[in-house]
Amino acid sequence: MISCYIVDDEKHAIQVLAKYIEQTPGLLLMGTSENPLEALQIFREKGYADITFVDIDMPQLSGIDLSELLHDKTSIVFATAYDKYAVQAFEKNAIDYILKPISYERFLKCINKQNSRIVKSPQEEEDNSRGHFYIQYEMKGKIVKLAYEDVVQIQALKNYVIIHAHNGKYITYLTMKEMEESLPPAIFMRVHKSFIVNLTKVVAIDGNLIQLKDKMELTLGVSYKEAFFNRLNEKMIKTKRLPG
Incomplete structure (x- = not known):
């Protein structure tokens, strides 16, 4: 609270x-x-x-x-x-x-910004069950609370965005830029002009195809590729052995 x-x-x-x-x-x-x-x-x-x-x-x-x-x-x-x-x-x-x-x-944008500030240390940033945000759902006056851990990806839809969560889809009158600025960057990342992903939901990467939980897939944008793989490299376990 x-x-x-x-x-x-x-x-x-x-x-x-x-x-x-x-x-x-x-x-x-x-x-x-x-x-x-x-x-x-x-x-x-x-x-x-x-x-x-x-x-x-x-x-x-x-x-x-x-x-x-x-x-x-x-x-x-x-x-x-x-x-x-x-x-x-x-x-x-x-x-x-x-x-x-x-x-x-x-x-609501202000409150979401405060929620993202609550996550401070690296350990807290990865504990996404502690974070959440609010949206107005389908412009019907209904307010929905979504936990970071429930969101898999966010997709652009003209003047709206679709939030793909484990328990369903939510359409709200927000831009991708507004979503990107309001969500904690340690958890969410823009990977395409039309997609933001929850990095904890990434299962595999096959070329330019990002595979997510709940059998979701999306394309990695060319201009976002370098930044995305730099983030992956931070968590990559690499061998120090020489080949051969």
Whole structure:
């Protein structure tokens, strides 16, 4: 469960984010504050959330200044109507910078980015059962939680992508670039302009044909071939014996 807190001097902005958090599985809204000084006091008394959504332009204390006081105790997501603070925001190591009005699709992308950050060490990166992400399924308002370990491959389909999982297929209104940027690169890799694979699901490579679990197969793109085999070589067991 990922805990969230919202600091914004606009009630409507708080209501929008609170609604998104409450309707997303795996998220917990710890609280909200219209006053950043009040939020600081609450954090000191009750602890910090995993993610804190912070407005920037607030009268008592700016979101930039608030983020400095929070240090590394919480992951900061700046939610603002202005793009002029973006450079400052990322200098403060914010995990994301979202422009208002915030769509639910953009919100989910932010949460998926945080999920990928949770996997840190090499051992944790390979333990893909610990990771997951969310999608809106077939634009029907249904939200689906998918574990990394359940996803075999992701396929482009015009303005959509098809996520091939062990338990079925999921179509969602996302681009391949958005999927690639949101998923942990230690587990998922682009191998073709139309395919992203879960590297833990690769069973064999026969020329330019990648064989995956569940009897799936796909073609390795020419421009992705070198990077793909470089990744394989990192795990390749090689003999030190001389031939002959």
